[in-house]
Amino acid sequence: MSRFDFRQVDVFSAEPLRGNPVAVVHDAESIAEPDLAAFARWTNLSETTFLLPPTTPAADYRVRILTPGAELPFAGHPTLGTAHAWLEAGGVPREDREIVQECGVGLVRVRRGADRLAFAAPELLxxxxxxxxxxxxxxxxxxxxxxxxxxxxxxxxxxxxxxxxxxxxxxxxxxxxxxxxxxxxxxxxxxxxxxxxxxxxxxxxxxxxxxxxxxxxxxxxxxxxxxxxxxxxxxxxxxxxxxxxxxxxxxxxxxxxDGTIWVGGETVTTISGTLSLPDPIRRPVSIG
Incomplete structure (x- = not known):
């Protein structure tokens, strides 16, 4: 079995259980594609996110955002909840007061305030x-x-x-x-x-x-x-x-x-623990 750190974060409320929860799986690059979707269905939350290494030096981390039935290029409460979980797990952004998230729509800026996180509204598609x-x-x-x-x-x-x-x-x-x-x-x-x-x-x-x-x-x-x-x-x-x-x-x-719109809210971890998943099946490689 492979084990992954896991947090469930309540977003847009200072009161636990009154906002919108998001499940966040850390260091998820080794999780097989079918298991990403299966876990998102299993949590039965509106979104589950998976933290991955960024593919560009401009980003602090990359995230994939899955609902029980689809993958989204961007979503707001998972952005704030994932940033909260990443910071709580020891993540250190390149900039002191701003995190840069890589996701399906590109790079999204997340600002760290005294009481809450806020993301810069991405351009409309x-x-x-x-x-x-x-x-x-x-x-x-x-x-x-x-x-x-x-x-x-x-x-x-x-x-x-x-x-x-x-x-x-x-x-x-x-x-x-x-x-x-x-x-x-x-x-x-x-x-x-x-x-x-x-x-x-x-x-x-x-x-x-x-x-x-x-x-x-x-x-x-x-x-x-x-x-x-x-x-x-x-x-x-x-x-x-x-x-x-x-x-x-x-x-x-x-x-x-300058016209930048910031969308913010309080975030609080309500569950933390370990996710256990079966190791991916490794098929032998034939030579010749």
């Missing part, structure tokens, strides 16, 4: 308006009328997000989606609070990857911030997510003077 056919499909999947969708934009930074604005935060909390109708769409809905600690309520529905609703979603909040921050929303604000799932996720959005 797809942006712009949503066509009428997709709006009708989204409305059906949310069990709403097309007229209930106040606005919509593609805000895809890897997982395929389309962002939808509803009338207010209460409208977001009332949605009871139809996962079959949503199909393979990745839909994030948001509604504004009139006052209080949080500016918006966010929910994430992810079809086709084994997750119906994600508790707290960094990549979606990054895309929403690129769409709404500095316009409909302040340049810096706090988003609430996970309320319907009895979580208390808090996503902190901050915008630098």
């Amino acid at each position: 797809r942006s712009g308006p949503v066509d009428a056919a997709d709006l009708a499909r989204i409305a059906a999947g949310l069990r709403l009328r097309v007229g209930d969708l106040q606005d919509a934009q593609w805000i895809d930074n890897g997982p395929g997000w389309v962002g939808v604005l509803l009338a207010d935060a209460d409208a977001v909390l009332r949605v009871r989606p139809d996962p079959v109708a949503l199909g393979d769409l990745a839909v994030g809905i948001a509604g504004i609070y009139p006052e209080g600690e949080c500016a918006i309520e966010v929910r994430a529905f992810v079809g086709g990857i084994g997750v119906d609703e994600d508790p707290v979603t960094g990549s979606l909040n990054a895309g929403l911030a690129q769409w709404l921050a500095g316009g409909l929303l302040p340049a810096s604000y706090v988003a609430s997510q996970g309320t319907v799932l009895q979580r208390r996720g808090r996503v902190h959005i901050d915008t630098d003077e």
Whole structure:
């Protein structure tokens, strides 16, 4: 049996069990490809990550991000949870206050603050308006009328997000989606609070990857911030997510003077231990 250090990190909450957990496997380069997917299915979490040596000297580490049904080029809460686990295991970044993660979308910067980690929102792979056919499909999947969708934009930074604005935060909390109708769409809905600690309520529905609703979603909040921050929303604000799932996720959005959007939250290790997997089968090599 091969053994690997393992952590499960709660992300976007200072309170254990109230954020979004991610499973992190350290030094995973010797794990066979089928076992990566099998372990991600077995954890049954929205994402499991595997820490690997970087392929470029510009990065501090490389990560692969797997859901129970697919591999993602980027995801937000796994980025923060993996950075937390890497630091806790003794990782030392090249820069004192910034970590550079290598993943499917390239290099992602992670900033170390006094109270939380934050990643720089990656460039959108797809942006712009949503066509009428997709709006009708989204409305059906949310069990709403097309007229209930106040606005919509593609805000895809890897997982395929389309962002939808509803009338207010209460409208977001009332949605009871139809996962079959949503199909393979990745839909994030948001509604504004009139006052209080949080500016918006966010929910994430992810079809086709084994997750119906994600508790707290960094990549979606990054895309929403690129769409709404500095316009409909302040340049810096706090988003609430996970309320319907009895979580208390808090996503902190901050915008630098140069326009860089940082997506941050508290992280805490809830489980640490050892993962044991069978050694890969080694077939004899024939010569001649």
